Each structure stands twice: as C-alpha cells, then as structure tokens.
Amino acid sequence: MFQIDEKITAIIHRFNLNNYAFSKRIGVTGTTIDSIVNGRPQNDGSRKKTKPGYDVLLAIIDAFDINPDYLFGKSDVMLNSEIKSIPTYSGMPHVISATTEGHENVVFVSTKARAGYLNGYGDPDFIETLPSFKMPLLTNGTFRCFEVQGNSMVQTFYNGDLVFGKYVEALSDIKNNEVYIVISKNDGVVLKRVINHSEDQQKLILKSDNQDGNFPNYEISSEDIMEVWQVVMYASGQIPKPVDVFDKLQELESKIFNIESKIQKH
Structure with missing residues (x-):
C-alpha cells in the first residue's frame, strides 16, 4: 500500500x-x-x-x-x-405506455425482447415496439408482463409462463421471500425470490425455487439494479397434476364407490 x-x-x-x-x-x-x-x-x-x-x-x-x-x-x-456517480434507483419507470384516454397499458416483454429490453428499457422508441394491452384487474400502479425463461423457478413458474409485475418505487419496499423481476446491468432480466439488504448492505440476495442444486443463491449490488417489478399475477399453460396423496385418495374413493354400487345391487 x-x-x-x-x-x-x-x-x-x-x-x-x-x-x-x-x-x-x-x-x-x-x-x-x-x-x-x-x-x-x-x-x-x-x-x-x-x-x-x-x-x-x-x-x-x-x-x-x-x-x-x-x-x-x-x-x-x-x-x-x-469518481463515478452511483445511480440512485428511480421511483418511476423511465418509460410507460398509455392509451389515448391516458390509461396505462401493460407492456409485454417476451424472451426474444429481453436482450433489447436491457438496453432499451428507458427508450420510448424501443418500448413502443413492444406489444402492450390493457388488463382490467391491474390498476393503481405501473405493470409490465415478462415471459418466463428457463427452469430456475420450477415448482412455482415454468418456462413460457407469463408473470405480471408491478413497478417497485423504492428498493426498501421489497419484501423478503416475495417474487420479483429484477433488471440489472450484469444479469439482465431475472425472475427470483428476493432477500432485501438494500439499506444495510446495499445488495439483494436472489434465490431460485428450483432446488435441484443447479441454481445457487447469489447477490446483486443495489447500484447495478435498473428496475424491479413485484410479481402480482401470472398466467400459465402448465396444468398442475394432482399430488400423490390426492391420487391415492381419488383411487380409494373410486373403490368405495364400486363397493357401494355392488352392495346396493344385491
């Protein structure tokens, strides 16, 4: 030194x-x-x-x-x-989409648009190229729809699912163990559960729901974060299968029904 x-x-x-x-x-x-x-x-x-x-x-x-x-x-x-100035998290999205009546639209970010979104999230011309639509159930906030990519959140969300996020106005508003879409300089667009250490350690810890060992937790610096959206709703093409207990219960009910039918015939 x-x-x-x-x-x-x-x-x-x-x-x-x-x-x-x-x-x-x-x-x-x-x-x-x-x-x-x-x-x-x-x-x-x-x-x-x-x-x-x-x-x-x-x-x-x-x-x-x-x-x-x-x-x-x-x-x-x-x-x-x-000294490079450390950007502060913006309390409002850089760009929103609105109807002619002034109502905000939900902008859709597909997996194909992710790379472009990382550079164009604050560019009105880029945002205008993305599909947008009105969702009656999503009011009182700015919302964005992202297509899920990969299997890191399997058991909760699957590849191709659509998650609807509400813009988080301050990093301090992030709630532990809730699911968020985090847009950052180094990691791009990711869907994770979050542990919030933005105030005491200036970082977030990101966790995956998939527990097969291929998706370890990692941390991200607050100064690298550009946008955060809290997942409030989702749409999925995956129809959940019944769990084993339900299968066995359904099989047992079927057998009881057959037995009761035979008894009634006699």
Whole structure:
C-alpha cells in the first residue's frame, strides 16, 4: 500500500508541479513539502519523512479537489471529479405506455425482447415496439408482463409462463421471500425470490425455487439494479397434476364407490 508521502508525490506529478509550486498552491512553505516527500536529513545521513498534519491534508484536498479516500488508501481514484456517480434507483419507470384516454397499458416483454429490453428499457422508441394491452384487474400502479425463461423457478413458474409485475418505487419496499423481476446491468432480466439488504448492505440476495442444486443463491449490488417489478399475477399453460396423496385418495374413493354400487345391487 502506498504511504501518504507517495500519494502526495503522485498528486504533485499529476499536476506537473515541483515541490515549491505545490507548496504555494496549498499555502505552506516549500520546506514543509520537502520534509514530507523527501524527508529531513538526519545525523546518520538518512532522511526522516514528516507526517503531514490535518491542515496540510485539508489544504491539498481543497486546492486540487482530491478524493479524501485516495489520500488514506481507501480508493485508487485521485480526483473527486473522476469518481463515478452511483445511480440512485428511480421511483418511476423511465418509460410507460398509455392509451389515448391516458390509461396505462401493460407492456409485454417476451424472451426474444429481453436482450433489447436491457438496453432499451428507458427508450420510448424501443418500448413502443413492444406489444402492450390493457388488463382490467391491474390498476393503481405501473405493470409490465415478462415471459418466463428457463427452469430456475420450477415448482412455482415454468418456462413460457407469463408473470405480471408491478413497478417497485423504492428498493426498501421489497419484501423478503416475495417474487420479483429484477433488471440489472450484469444479469439482465431475472425472475427470483428476493432477500432485501438494500439499506444495510446495499445488495439483494436472489434465490431460485428450483432446488435441484443447479441454481445457487447469489447477490446483486443495489447500484447495478435498473428496475424491479413485484410479481402480482401470472398466467400459465402448465396444468398442475394432482399430488400423490390426492391420487391415492381419488383411487380409494373410486373403490368405495364400486363397493357401494355392488352392495346396493344385491
């Protein structure tokens, strides 16, 4: 790890200054800067570097707009202007679709449209290319329909099912163990159960309902999240099969019915 004197030397070089010119910029003597970056001569011929005081560090930060975390070894970014701004989650979708009467439509995102949606979710021209329709049961919010892709949520949702999501206005509104469609920079569009750690750890933990071992839990940083939709309704072409207990009960009822019929005949 670089020492504080090396950090200051790097700042001096960044602005193409010498020690004297640098000292004038921050309002200290040239000797002060020399003692920090080069050290004071000692009787044994060595040099002992002086630790900069609070006033000197503050002057450097103010004069050159230095990122304080850079000086103290917590960041490699020297200038505040170079720090990438962390996007905050938007309380409203970037684009909505509406009828001529002003009522919001449900926009449909098929599996084929997923790749384009990742780049075009905030582009009105792209959203207009997607099918949209009105759902009478979905009111008081903005809703979007996504086609399920893959088998990570099997037992709850199946490949090709349609899930209807209501836009989540704040990450803090996400409820643990509920199902959401999460759109993120790195993972695209995913359907998962969510554990919310957005406030204390700035992340979400995503879980799959399919427990065959091929879909481990993983986490996603809050700053990577672009949209979140809470699943409120779904449509499926999968007709559930009766469970084994129901099968046996139905078979038993059938046998009892046959026995009763025979008894009545006699």
